[in-house]
Amino acid sequence: MVENAATINISKIREDFPILKRSVNGKPLVYFDNAATSQKPNYVLDAMDEYYRNKNANIHRGVHKLAEEATIAYEEAREQVSKFVGARHTEEIVFVRNATEGLNLIAMTWGRVNIRKGDKIVLTIMEHHSNIVPWQVLAKETGASIEFIEIDADGGLREDEVKEKIDTTTKLVSVTHASNVLGTINAVDQIGREAHRVGAIYVVDAAQSVPHMPVNVREIDCDFLVFSGHKMLGPTGIGVLSGKKQVLEDTPPFLSGGEMIREVHTHEATWKDIPYKFEAGTPNAAGAIGLSAAIEYLKKIGMKQVHDYERELTAYALEKISKVRGITTYGPKDPTRRVGVIAFNLGDIHAHDLASILDEEGIAIRSGHHCAQPLMEYLDVPATSRASFYIYNTKEEVDIFISALEKAGKLFKL
Amino acid sequence: MSSDIYKDIILDYYRHPRNFGDLPDPDVRSKDSNPLCGDVIEMQIRVRDGKIDDLRFKGRGCAISQASASMLTELAKGKTLDEIKALGKEDVLSMLGIDPGPTRIKCALLGLKVIKLGVYGYLGQAVTDEVKQLV
Numbered sequence: 412m413v414e415n416a417a418t419i420n421i422s423k424i425r426e427d428f429p430i431l432k433r434s435v436n437g438k439p440l441v442y443f444d445n446a447a448t449s450q451k452p453n454y455v456l457d458a459m460d461e462y463y464r465n466k467n468a469n470i471h472r473g474v475h476k477l478a479e480e481a482t483i484a485y486e487e488a489r490e491q492v493s494k495f496v497g498a499r500h501t502e503e504i505v506f507v508r509n510a511t512e513g514l515n516l517i518a519m520t521w522g523r524v525n526i527r528k529g530d531k532i533v534l535t536i537m538e539h540h541s542n543i544v545p546w547q548v549l550a551k552e553t554g555a556s557i558e559f560i561e562i563d564a565d566g567g568l569r570e571d572e573v574k575e576k577i578d579t580t581t582k583l584v585s586v587t588h589a590s591n592v593l594g595t596i597n598a599v600d601q602i603g604r605e606a607h608r609v610g611a612i613y614v615v616d617a618a619q620s621v622p623h624m625p626v627n628v629r630e631i632d633c634d635f636l637v638f639s640g641h642k643m644l645g646p647t648g649i650g651v652l653s654g655k656k657q658v659l660e661d662t663p664p665f666l667s668g669g670e671m672i673r674e675v676h677t678h679e680a681t682w683k684d685i686p687y688k689f690e691a692g693t694p695n696a697a698g699a700i701g702l703s704a705a706i707e708y709l710k711k712i713g714m715k716q717v718h719d720y721e722r723e724l725t726a727y728a729l730e731k732i733s734k735v736r737g738i739t740t741y742g743p744k745d746p747t748r749r750v751g752v753i754a755f756n757l758g759d760i761h762a763h764d765l766a767s768i769l770d771e772e773g774i775a776i777r778s779g780h781h782c783a784q785p786l787m788e789y790l791d792v793p794a795t796s797r798a799s800f801y802i803y804n805t806k807e808e809v810d811i812f813i814s815a816l817e818k819a820g821k822l823f824k825l
Numbered sequence: 826m827s828s829d830i831y832k833d834i835i836l837d838y839y840r841h842p843r844n845f846g847d848l849p850d851p852d853v854r855s856k857d858s859n860p861l862c863g864d865v866i867e868m869q870i871r872v873r874d875g876k877i878d879d880l881r882f883k884g885r886g887c888a889i890s891q892a893s894a895s896m897l898t899e900l901a902k903g904k905t906l907d908e909i910k911a912l913g914k915e916d917v918l919s920m921l922g923i924d925p926g927p928t929r930i931k932c933a934l935l936g937l938k939v940i941k942l943g944v945y946g947y948l949g950q951a952v953t954d955e956v957k958q959l960v
Binding site: 581647759760761762763764767768771778779780794821822823824 | 828830831836840848861863864875885886887888889929
């Protein structure tokens with residue numbers, strides 16, 4: 412099915428990740444919690460180490476050599492990100508802490524200026540809390556309303572709902588590119604056309620897509636797109652808000668203080684141009700440099716290859732897991748419609764019991780509501796377990812995982 | 826933690842919880858949840874002569890939390906409120922006969938926490954009532 416996947420040498424990739432060598436409860440670690448956070452290759456760890464050992468200085472401030480080198484490294488990271496997501500201009504890339512902060516930034520700046528009483532914000536029922544709660548706060552402040560696009564039995568967004576809910580009162584549409592529970596890859600370009608047809612601003616939460624597949628902001632034609640570095644082999648504490656130049660320019664600053672100002676007088680101040688007016692205070696330079704290294708690492712493999720390999724692994728896992736007695740899986744049956752995320756339940760075993768039993772076998776999975784309680788309520792399940800893959804996971808690990816599920820089933824006498 | 830904790834008795838109480846449901850005319854209700862994993866336990870308690878006359882629990886969550894709460898209702902019936910106040914972590918662990926380990930201990934102790942919330946709530950209410958009668 413996937414011709415390119417064969418060219419990837421997974422055992423060589425695994426060598427790059429020191430944590431994969433460790434054991435858990437006496438068993439080799441099987442790390443299947445990648446939708447929560449990914450592991451980090453030496454390439455990223457070394458880049459950050461090198462920065463702190465040899466270049467560390469406060470960027471954009473000093474005129475000395477270290478400050479110059481640190482600033483260049485930070486701005487090169489911005490350029491790297493910009494190219495990676497296909498932005499038109501480097502200044503369309505704003506560094507934030509994570510996707511959550513990016514969404515909050517949009518709600519608290521663009522949202523506060525542009526959203527008014529009677530306006531509608533359209534989300535989907537499969538959103539992560541980070542793409543729900545900031546809009547709830549904004550709606551409470553402004554008197555706007557929120558509507559949710561619902562899903563079909565296969566876990567895909569209903570096209571009739573997209574057309575119906577995005578209407579002329581809609582001022583903002585914010586949609587996840589890929590669900591962190593169902594794995595569904597949404598048709599974000601089509602939804603964007605609906606949003607722009609009614610003149611709404613269009614936001615894409617790409618936290619689960621940018622790490623795993625080619626993503627291009629010009630092809631999606633979104634006004635804003637956010638993602639986190641730590642889910643894509645990079646460090647925690649660095650994330651990206653990509654925004655269309657004009658939209659960013661028309662948006663007021665977020666946090667204020669140092670770094671983001673042009674001039675400050677006792678009673679007033681003026682702002683720098685984008686992206687700096689959104690980056691108050693000393694930024695996370697080491698984080699940006701780590702993220703840049705992660706992108707370089709991913710680009711060497713190739714995002715299409717990453718996507719193809721994970722799709723093959725997911726198809727394999729879906730096929731195997733469907734044969735486990737008592738299993739229920741959620742999300743699209745067709746592996747080409749999803750990222751490497753499989754949420755499931757096994758008989759009447761609670762997700763936390765299952766995660767405990769798997770942990771004993773050295774397998775790390777997530778259990779609970781996955782920060783998507785509205786989706787859990789919609790599916791009418793209190794909790795699910797979730798296995799999620801990355802480029803360093805293997806079919807052999809999937810086999811270990813399946814055996815552990817069967818063992819859990821026996822333990823609970825399913 | 827080891828999967829030895831899923832002994833037959835735990836699974837039996839998980840699947841067939843004793844004292845599950847509602848109690849007619851409870852003197853006190855208490856409820857708490859474990860926000861990390863979403864386990865929820867509610868207790869309804871009737872008190873007579875300083876003793877737990879009867880009680881029921883409701884809830885949802887993992888096998889450890891639900892079995893522990895159910896076994897606690899059996900343990901608590903007939904005990905004085907002082908005896909309930911004196912119950913501790915070790916009593917619950919010996920009742921369960923397992924060591925759930927550091928990450929799952931919260932699941933095991935949720936039932937105890939809720940029954941104590943109920944008892945202290947009852948005692949607080951009793952004090953309020955007594956003070957009202959004084960003035």
